[in-house]
Amino acid sequence: MALTKEQIAQRIARELKDGYYVNLGIGIPTLVANYIPAGIQVELQSENGLLGMGPFPFEGEEDPDLINAGKQTITTVPGSSFFDSAMSFGMIRAGKVDLTVLGAMEVSETGDIANWKIPGKMVKGMGGAMDLVASARNIIVAMMHTNPKGESKLLPKCGLPLTGVRCVKKVVSDLAVLDITEEGFVLLERAPGVSVEEIQQKTAGKLLVKGDVPEMKF
Amino acid sequence: MNKVVAGPGEAIHDIRDGVTIMLGGFGLCGIPENCINALVASGVKDLTCISNNAGVDDFGIGLMLQQKQVRKMISSYVGENAEFERQLLSGELEVELIPQGTLATRCLAAGYGMPAIFTPAGVGTEVAEGKETRVFNDKAYLLEYAFDADFAIVKAWKGDAHGNLVYRETARNFNPMMAMAGKITIAEVEELVPAGSLDPDHVHTPGIYVHRIFQGSGYEKRIEQRTTRKK
Numbered sequence: 001m002a003l004t005k006e007q008i009a010q011r012i013a014r015e016l017k018d019g020y021y022v023n024l025g026i027g028i029p030t031l032v033a034n035y036i037p038a039g040i041q042v043e044l045q046s047e048n049g050l051l052g053m054g055p056f057p058f059e060g061e062e063d064p065d066l067i068n069a070g071k072q073t074i075t076t077v078p079g080s081s082f083f084d085s086a087m088s089f090g091m092i093r094a095g096k097v098d099l100t101v102l103g104a105m106e107v108s109e110t111g112d113i114a115n116w117k118i119p120g121k122m123v124k125g126m127g128g129a130m131d132l133v134a135s136a137r138n139i140i141v142a143m144m145h146t147n148p149k150g151e152s153k154l155l156p157k158c159g160l161p162l163t164g165v166r167c168v169k170k171v172v173s174d175l176a177v178l179d180i181t182e183e184g185f186v187l188l189e190r191a192p193g194v195s196v197e198e199i200q201q202k203t204a205g206k207l208l209v210k211g212d213v214p215e216m217k218f
Numbered sequence: 219m220n221k222v223v224a225g226p227g228e229a230i231h232d233i234r235d236g237v238t239i240m241l242g243g244f245g246l247c248g249i250p251e252n253c254i255n256a257l258v259a260s261g262v263k264d265l266t267c268i269s270n271n272a273g274v275d276d277f278g279i280g281l282m283l284q285q286k287q288v289r290k291m292i293s294s295y296v297g298e299n300a301e302f303e304r305q306l307l308s309g310e311l312e313v314e315l316i317p318q319g320t321l322a323t324r325c326l327a328a329g330y331g332m333p334a335i336f337t338p339a340g341v342g343t344e345v346a347e348g349k350e351t352r353v354f355n356d357k358a359y360l361l362e363y364a365f366d367a368d369f370a371i372v373k374a375w376k377g378d379a380h381g382n383l384v385y386r387e388t389a390r391n392f393n394p395m396m397a398m399a400g401k402i403t404i405a406e407v408e409e410l411v412p413a414g415s416l417d418p419d420h421v422h423t424p425g426i427y428v429h430r431i432f433q434g435s436g437y438e439k440r441i442e443q444r445t446t447r448k449k
Binding site: 046047048049050055056057058059060061062063064065066067068070071072073074082083084085086088089090092093112122123124125126127128129130131134135161162163164165166 | 244245246247248270293294295296297303306307315317318319320321322323325326337338339340341342343344345375385386387388389390391392393394395422439440441442443444445446447448449
């Protein structure tokens with residue numbers, strides 16, 4: 001069984017370490033906040049100017065001055081801080097944010113990522129994605145392994161316009177957990193009931209399988 | 219030091235066709251609602267607008283787009299606006315998309331009196347096309363120039379007659395660095411307080427950067443994505 005979006009988020013949450021500052025992108029990455037392991041304290045950065053993002057507000061307690069980068073109403077947690085957009089990207093550029101989780105349309109075996117533009121379609125913009133991928137020390141991509149047509153999104157080389165080059169360190173897809181190394185994708189874990197062969201068949205980029213590949217457990 | 223003007227009409231009276239203006243805000247959060255309405259009423263056109271987003275169809279910069287007052291938008295994300303899309307596809311509107319951190323830092327550079335910055339955002343992508351690249355400590359960076367804006371229009375929570383500004387929560391966003399970057403900076407505030415009542419230790423934008431200030435009214439503060447949880 002391929003992982004659900006919630007399970008992808010749950011698996012990524014296991015990469016969190018105590019004391020991490022984390023930037024979560026829009027979509028599946030946002031769900032990671034729901035699965036922060038017990039006993040671990042992380043602080044969420046929202047690039048529109050907040051460290052210490054909390055959950056959505058209770059109904060009736062929405063504050064129009066308090067939103068996240070997805071323009072959703074949010075709350076703060078004790079110990080949070082506000083700052084301007086220049087400082088926000090300053091801390092990102094300076095490598096202060098420990099982990100960035102974002103979605104992707106394509107990832108290459110060398111760690112290139114494409115997630116902002118499809119030629120021929122209305123281009124909405126890159127927002128903060130290019131800044132994040134250019135500077136983050138550790139980037140995990142949450143994505144589907146294939147597109148709706150069944151074609152691999154893990155490629156030798158991205159076909160879509162790039163967001164950043166040689167930056168992605170790890171991919172958690174609905175089928176597998178993979179590291180990106182100098183040699184290409186390295187298969188670390190597979191979704192429950194998904195075979196190594198299926199993952200190989202659905203990974204167009206170079207894929208290394210070293211020994212037994214354990215199943216993820218939930 | 220009295221920079222107080224009567225209202226948005228007076229604040230924007232000398233904004234003419236064809237100028238470049240910065241507008242603070244992230245999405246619809248922290249946008250200068252009063253000045254945008256005054257710009258719409260003034261009918262000024264052929265504007266180049268530097269703003270992280272372009273509003274929605276019936277609010278924010280979207281109101282200026284409806285009146286076809288904007289010739290060019292410089293933004294990082296413009297996804298929430300159907301009229302914007304129509305004008306872009308028909309060629310009426312020019313758009314320059316730049317990374318959000320680059321946008322913020324090009325404002326900051328202008329306010330700090332620095333002509334340019336080096337940033338890694340966009341290296342190896344189409345954003346880098348035609349730009350000078352330099353390598354520092356084995357990492358490539360793009361040369362990006364400080365913005366040159368005729369006017370900056372910002373929104374703050376509180377301000378005083380000297381132009382000192384305090385922002386609230388994430389409504390701060392692009393407002394402080396845009397306030398620093400305009401040749402003429404106009405600030406609208408929710409509450410104009412007497413000089414001396416803001417704690418100098420808590421001022422976010424020192425008044426030297428602000429040329430005109432007024433207390434706005436009728437703030438709608440529209441929420442773009444109302445998300446809640448149950449008690």
